[in-house]
Amino acid sequence: MRIIFATHNKNKIREVRQILGDVASDIVAKSELGIDFEPVETGKTFAENAELKASGIRSYMLAHDMLQDDDIIMSDDSGLCVNYMLGMPGVYSARYLGEDTSYDVKNARIIQELRFAEGDERAAHFACSICAVFADGRVFHSEGKFEGLIAKEPKGTNGFGYDPILYLPEYGRTSAELTPEEKNSISHRGKALRAMRDQLMKVLEDDRKKGINQGAFPEKKEDSGLVRPFQTILVVSDSHHKDDNLKDVLSRLGMIDFFVHLGDAEGTEGLIQQYAGDGVKCFFVQGNNDFFTNLPRDIVATFGKHKCFLTHGHYYGVNMDLSILAEEAKIRGCDVAMFGHTHRPCLKMVNGVMCINPGSISFPRQMDRKPSYMVIDISEDGEFTYHQVLLDKWT
Numbered sequence: 355m356r357i358i359f360a361t362h363n364k365n366k367i368r369e370v371r372q373i374l375g376d377v378a379s380d381i382v383a384k385s386e387l388g389i390d391f392e393p394v395e396t397g398k399t400f401a402e403n404a405e406l407k408a409s410g411i412r413s414y415m416l417a418h419d420m421l422q423d424d425d426i427i428m429s430d431d432s433g434l435c436v437n438y439m440l441g442m443p444g445v446y447s448a449r450y451l452g453e454d455t456s457y458d459v460k461n462a463r464i465i466q467e468l469r470f471a472e473g474d475e476r477a478a479h480f481a482c483s484i485c486a487v488f489a490d491g492r493v494f495h496s497e498g499k500f501e502g503l504i505a506k507e508p509k510g511t512n513g514f515g516y517d518p519i520l521y522l523p524e525y526g527r528t529s530a531e532l533t534p535e536e537k538n539s540i541s542h543r544g545k546a547l548r549a550m551r552d553q554l555m556k557v558l559e560d561d562r563k564k565g566i567n568q569g570a571f572p573e574k575k576e577d578s579g580l581v582r583p584f585q586t587i588l589v590v591s592d593s594h595h596k597d598d599n600l601k602d603v604l605s606r607l608g609m610i611d612f613f614v615h616l617g618d619a620e621g622t623e624g625l626i627q628q629y630a631g632d633g634v635k636c637f638f639v640q641g642n643n644d645f646f647t648n649l650p651r652d653i654v655a656t657f658g659k660h661k662c663f664l665t666h667g668h669y670y671g672v673n674m675d676l677s678i679l680a681e682e683a684k685i686r687g688c689d690v691a692m693f694g695h696t697h698r699p700c701l702k703m704v705n706g707v708m709c710i711n712p713g714s715i716s717f718p719r720q721m722d723r724k725p726s727y728m729v730i731d732i733s734e735d736g737e738f739t740y741h742q743v744l745l746d747k748w749t
């Protein structure tokens with residue numbers, strides 16, 4: 355088993371090897387595998403950023419045929435949260451006052467911000483979130499905190515970043531005055547790593563009992579004896595900022611070639627694009643709830659033999675009937691119209707145009723209320739085969 359840790363930092367790798375050495379014999383930094391892909395950290399929480407990094411690297415490895423069945427991709431995200439500053443700098447810790455600003459300046463500014471704060475009002479902590487993504491797509495999280503008070507002046511030269519201003523009352527020293535061994539034994543990252551080790555030991559033991567070969571791509575099409583289609587499109591709609599089902603579907607489907615989102619992602623397009631992975635061409639259109647985006651209202655795209663009209667549908671009255679949509683598709687020379695908005699799956703020929711709606715992946719409204727999506731297999735000669743998929747579970 356291999357753990358690939360998404361960092362360039364040698365000290366982190368050393369710490370990870372010390373703590374997770376009994377989970378995996380082989381622990382490597384992504385750079386040691388020649389991976390220079392840097393997922394963008396657009397998350398609003400440490401956990402979101404950690405998952406973005408780990409799942410981004412997994413997608414990259416999958417797309418570049420580098421992923422082994424029992425690989426675990428792991429990453430961390432951490433920062434300083436100051437109560438008096440409502441949790442800031444938090445996920446922006448590295449970028450606070452600008453990425454290139456020195457920590458002398460950042461630390462002085464935080465002390466200045468807290469000039470009227472006394473006692474417990476100066477409470478702060480380092481937080482660390484770790485995410486592990488298995489080759490088969492399962493995702494695990496752990497957290498750790500390292501609590502103290504913001505010092506009235508910076509002290510100490512060990513450590514890095516904000517260490518000189520986190521004062522630890524029980525030690526009578528700042529974090530930068532601890533030896534590296536002392537800090538590792540109580541730090542946020544150490545705690546999160548140990549919590550991850552305990553969780554992984556349990557999961558892997560359960561897998562062994564169930565006879566699961568960890569990461570054996572249970573739904574990979576090649577393994578099930580099916581011939582992989584020439585190309586595959588995953589079509590979803592109306593995720594409305596709730597992406598758990600979508601993430602799950604993306605990681606379980608394995609390779610897709612195109613990803614189509616028919617509107618109302620509500621701001622998570624960047625994240626979704628990363629979940630989909632590097633080699634996947636993604637199309638997003640604007641829904642009636644996508645207020646602050648520059649997404650196109652409609653797209654015309656050719657897949658295989660078919661010219662497809664992609665739209666959310668609210669401009670074409672799709673809640674009433676599909677004739678205006680079909681007409682618009684025809685005007686644009688399309689024989690397929692993909693739309694969303696109704697949150698109800700549909701696959702229907704209307705006036706010579708195949709109108710398809712994948713339903714909502716997060717908020718279904720049809721009778722059985724099952725979240726749904728559509729997979730379109732494109733054969734070598736460009737023909738479409740449609741698979742409407744309903745999920746049995748809610749997340």
Ligand code: IMP
Nearest residue numbers: 430431432433434447448514515516517
């Ligand atoms: P990263 O998660 O390693 O990228 O860390 C993000 C930022 O959080 C760092 O650049 C530091 O500013 C801050 N940070 C995280 N952990 C520590 C720590 O243990 N000491 C001091 N600063 C930290």
